[in-house]
Amino acid sequence: MPERKIRVIVAKPGLDGHDRGARVLARCFRDAGFEVVYTGCHQTPEQIAAAAIQEDVDLVGLSCLSGAHRKLFPRVVELLREKGASDITVIGGGIIPEQDFSLLYDSGIKAIFTPGASLDSIVEWIKTNIKTH
Amino acid sequence: MDSTIKKICAGDVRLASRLIRDIEDKIPEAKAKIKKLYVHTGKSFIIGITGAPGAGKSTLTDALIAELRKKNKTIGVLAVDPTSPFTGGAILGDRIRMQRHAEDTGVFVRSLATRGALGGLSQAAGDAIHVMEAMGKDIIIVETVGIGQQEIDIINHAHSVVVVLVPGMGDEIQTMKAGLMEIADVFVVNKANRAGAKQLQMELTSMLNLSSKAADGWRPPIVMIGDAFEPATFAENTAELAQKIEAHHIYLQESGKLTERMHRKAMAEIKDALSACLLEPVLHSLIESGELTSFAEKIKSRKTDPYSVAEEITQRYFRKQDKK
Numbered sequence: 046m047p048e049r050k051i052r053v054i055v056a057k058p059g060l061d062g063h064d065r066g067a068r069v070l071a072r073c074f075r076d077a078g079f080e081v082v083y084t085g086c087h088q089t090p091e092q093i094a095a096a097a098i099q100e101d102v103d104l105v106g107l108s109c110l111s112g113a114h115r116k117l118f119p120r121v122v123e124l125l126r127e128k129g130a131s132d133i134t135v136i137g138g139g140i141i142p143e144q145d146f147s148l149l150y151d152s153g154i155k156a157i158f159t160p161g162a163s164l165d166s167i168v169e170w171i172k173t174n175i176k177t178h
Numbered sequence: 179m180d181s182t183i184k185k186i187c188a189g190d191v192r193l194a195s196r197l198i199r200d201i202e203d204k205i206p207e208a209k210a211k212i213k214k215l216y217v218h219t220g221k222s223f224i225i226g227i228t229g230a231p232g233a234g235k236s237t238l239t240d241a242l243i244a245e246l247r248k249k250n251k252t253i254g255v256l257a258v259d260p261t262s263p264f265t266g267g268a269i270l271g272d273r274i275r276m277q278r279h280a281e282d283t284g285v286f287v288r289s290l291a292t293r294g295a296l297g298g299l300s301q302a303a304g305d306a307i308h309v310m311e312a313m314g315k316d317i318i319i320v321e322t323v324g325i326g327q328q329e330i331d332i333i334n335h336a337h338s339v340v341v342v343l344v345p346g347m348g349d350e351i352q353t354m355k356a357g358l359m360e361i362a363d364v365f366v367v368n369k370a371n372r373a374g375a376k377q378l379q380m381e382l383t384s385m386l387n388l389s390s391k392a393a394d395g396w397r398p399p400i401v402m403i404g405d406a407f408e409p410a411t412f413a414e415n416t417a418e419l420a421q422k423i424e425a426h427h428i429y430l431q432e433s434g435k436l437t438e439r440m441h442r443k444a445m446a447e448i449k450d451a452l453s454a455c456l457l458e459p460v461l462h463s464l465i466e467s468g469e470l471t472s473f474a475e476k477i478k479s480r481k482t483d484p485y486s487v488a489e490e491i492t493q494r495y496f497r498k499q500d501k502k
Binding site (some may be wrong): 072077091095128 | 191192195196198199202203261262265266267268269270271273274277280281286287288289291
């Protein structure tokens, strides 16, 4: 039986056009053998959750550099839960102060990667923690 | 009826997308589900959008969705992007252009990676279309991977094929070549605000003048579509595209050509299913047993040849059948 392919979405919620990091990650996930749906900038949490479900992904990777992560990240988790898709893992990254970590973890974000995190460590985390559906 | 099938037929996006994934990942149960679902398929109108990378297929698909939603049609979109031959990974970026429809429950967009298929689609595309048909989508738009001249599997799946061209891709000889230029039911000259668009339109026109297709009662129209950043004219142009596609649909129905195309589709489906039922299990067992490697070794050292190996394998399987 062929192996399940890992599918992920890389998404940028909110008013933030700085997508270099998200693009680098999307490319890195491609090279790790994942199928990566990239949805572009300026997405609402509603758009991201809908896309995650339509694409049947295992993981949503959120990137935010604008400071709005406290509202936007938990909202994506909440929407997935509402739509019966709480099995989809949500992780986040970007400019996220350490004092916000606990709020995000409590809201259901499973991992947070900030500047300095190596690409390998992110891929490794996904391979270890994602059980494909 | 199986409860999963029932829910998919009622439009459950989660289960539909999961089934598409099971098909992509070749989970054996998926085949059984498609068998049950098949009776609910065949009612949707299927539009293929094909053309070179960056020609504007996704942007046009997005515009078509907007246009068709005005008429309250429900829509499924399958957007194919290439798989890396080295890592097996893929960037699926078509949906970026369509995200404004993400929250519209009448629109279901699913990205597919080619996973090694060379015809412009993925192996799962045919069954993914079936899933969307069973969901009751009025119209299914299949956007191929960016293609060149010969990757024309789309004709086995779509009722109407739109070929998207852009100016500056070569001289008149390119329009005379076989393959892609023959499969269009509707041509789009996209980015028609750019230099060379008129020239391309003329070349297409003279190519069509020589074509025998028009004798069937349908001459592929050429729709000129200008700058996507000029919303007013762009909307006008894409509305014209939607009209031409609809006109082709009506032509197919009235001329009886639709039945012909559905027949072609059924033939292709049998071939695909045969390959899935015959070839794939055989290859799978040869890989599992390690025999494939030892056959390859023997071929490499010229102890045998590929045809003898294929005959040996074939005989083994057909004999089994005879004894029963």
